Amino acid sequence: MPSEPDLEARFVALTRLLADGQPLWRPLPFQHRATPWGKHAPGLAEALLALPDDAVERLQAAPFEASPLAAWLPVAELAEAAALPDLSAGGAALPEAWGEGIGARKWRQLQAFAGCVAPAEGESLVEWCAGKGHLSRTLARLHGRPVTGLEWQAALCEAGQALAERQAQPVRLHRQDVLADDAGDWLEPGRRVTALHACGDLHARLLELAAERGAAVSLAPCCYHRTEASEYLALSRRGRALMAEHGLALCREDLAMAVQETVTAPQGVRRHRQRANAWRLGFDRLQREVRGDDAYLPVPSLAYGRLPDDFAGFCRWAAERKGVALPATLDWAAYETAGWRRLAEVSRLELVRHLYRRPLEVWLGLDRAWRLVEAGQRVRLGTFCTRELTPRNLLLETC
Ligand SMILES: C[S@@+](CC[C@H](N)C(=O)[O-])C[C@H]1O[C@@H](n2cnc3c(N)ncnc32)[C@H](O)[C@@H]1O
Numbered sequence: 001m002p003s004e005p006d007l008e009a010r011f012v013a014l015t016r017l018l019a020d021g022q023p024l025w026r027p028l029p030f031q032h033r034a035t036p037w038g039k040h041a042p043g044l045a046e047a048l049l050a051l052p053d054d055a056v057e058r059l060q061a062a063p064f065e066a067s068p069l070a071a072w073l074p075v076a077e078l079a080e081a082a083a084l085p086d087l088s089a090g091g092a093a094l095p096e097a098w099g100e101g102i103g104a105r106k107w108r109q110l111q112a113f114a115g116c117v118a119p120a121e122g123e124s125l126v127e128w129c130a131g132k133g134h135l136s137r138t139l140a141r142l143h144g145r146p147v148t149g150l151e152w153q154a155a156l157c158e159a160g161q162a163l164a165e166r167q168a169q170p171v172r173l174h175r176q177d178v179l180a181d182d183a184g185d186w187l188e189p190g191r192r193v194t195a196l197h198a199c200g201d202l203h204a205r206l207l208e209l210a211a212e213r214g215a216a217v218s219l220a221p222c223c224y225h226r227t228e229a230s231e232y233l234a235l236s237r238r239g240r241a242l243m244a245e246h247g248l249a250l251c252r253e254d255l256a257m258a259v260q261e262t263v264t265a266p267q268g269v270r271r272h273r274q275r276a277n278a279w280r281l282g283f284d285r286l287q288r289e290v291r292g293d294d295a296y297l298p299v300p301s302l303a304y305g306r307l308p309d310d311f312a313g314f315c316r317w318a319a320e321r322k323g324v325a326l327p328a329t330l331d332w333a334a335y336e337t338a339g340w341r342r343l344a345e346v347s348r349l350e351l352v353r354h355l356y357r358r359p360l361e362v363w364l365g366l367d368r369a370w371r372l373v374e375a376g377q378r379v380r381l382g383t384f385c386t387r388e389l390t391p392r393n394l395l396l397e398t399c
Contacts, residue, residue: 010366011370029345029350056351119143119216151175282336287318
């Protein structure tokens with residue numbers, strides 16, 4: 001189990017690696033027609049563009065294994081600094097009946113997470129941003145003690161309360177905005193606050209309050225980019241100092257990279273996403289030519305299932321949103337083909353970002369851990385399940 005000095009060494013190493021790699025991992029290849037990283041890493045783009053499809057898929061799934069990028073980038077160092085201990089309890093599966101009303105994957109995630117939460121004698125449990133309180137009910141059953149769930153949506157509180165009562169579990173769902181001034185009243189010494197996949201500002205607030213009040217925490221953070229601030233201000237003093245020392249700067253868009261991993265998406269969803277991306281790139285080529293301006297034009301994203309039926313329909317929708325006047329006749333097939341060709345290039349160039357994705361996520365986990373260390377808490381940071389079950393598998397715990 002890594003001790004705090006180990007975590008600190010990792011924090012320093014990752015800050016340096018991320019800072020040094022900024023010119024390579026920050027640019028978004030789909031926005032650039034030329035090599036996105038300019039004169040850095042000569043020859044890297046050519047090597048990536050020559051990769052066969054199966055190598056691209058392999059490296060997307062396992063960026064650190066047998067990577068040809070190692071000739072340019074510190075692959076082994078990144079892998080070592082980002083490898084976290086497995087904290088999963090490996091306990092027996094919980095009875096299926098406990099998972100009633102919960103999706104199969106979510107239930108497996110909940111079992112893995114709940115199995116890691118080990119409240120001390122007499123410690124009471126609180127769930128932060130509880131939704132319908134699925135985790136609260138599981139914890140109540142597993143540890144045989146009352147759990148308080150905090151959730152701001154009244155409808156979720158009501159539905160969750162009804163579920164808890166039907167299953168005769170001692171769970172109380174309270175309507176609470178966790179960002180409101182009175183949210184800290186739920187955190188006091190003697191309480192352990194649990195949060196599974198709480199987004200950016202919501203889990204940052206939990207850590208602030210836990211640091212101030214000394215509550216214990218079991219947190220699986222998620223969606224770091226869901227935050228008010230457009231420029232990332234490290235939660236810990238150590239994080240802020242390291243960023244300044246190494247010249248690492250992170251904006252909201254950079255934080256989104258930390259959660260862009262799709263290993264768990266079903267085949268159909270992946271294919272749909274690919275088509276949407278190819279069409280976006282086809283439209284990008286088209287809009288540059290039509291506007292006579294060789295610059296990327298951001299197009300809003302479309303919810304799953306809202307993608308028009310064909311490429312022409314997509315371009316008409318995007319053109320309308322962006323105020324681009326399209327000519328009456330166009331060779332749609334040629335632009336669509338150009339989009340698919342460009343997607344093949346972009347997915348190869350994005351392998352660089354894949355390599356830095358997990359290191360960035362672990363760095364953000366370390367910054368959160370360090371906020372608690374600076375408040376005098378003892379912490380451990382590791383994973384609570386495999387990334388196949390959920391890539392958002394970091395667990396930060398006070399112990
Ligand atoms: C990503 S879900 C996580 C739910 C649950 N922990 C799970 O894993 O299924 C986030 C939950 O946070 C709630 N939420 C969002 N903002 C909140 C706030 N300011 N205060 C309390 N709950 C909030 C949402 O309504 C939603 O139920």
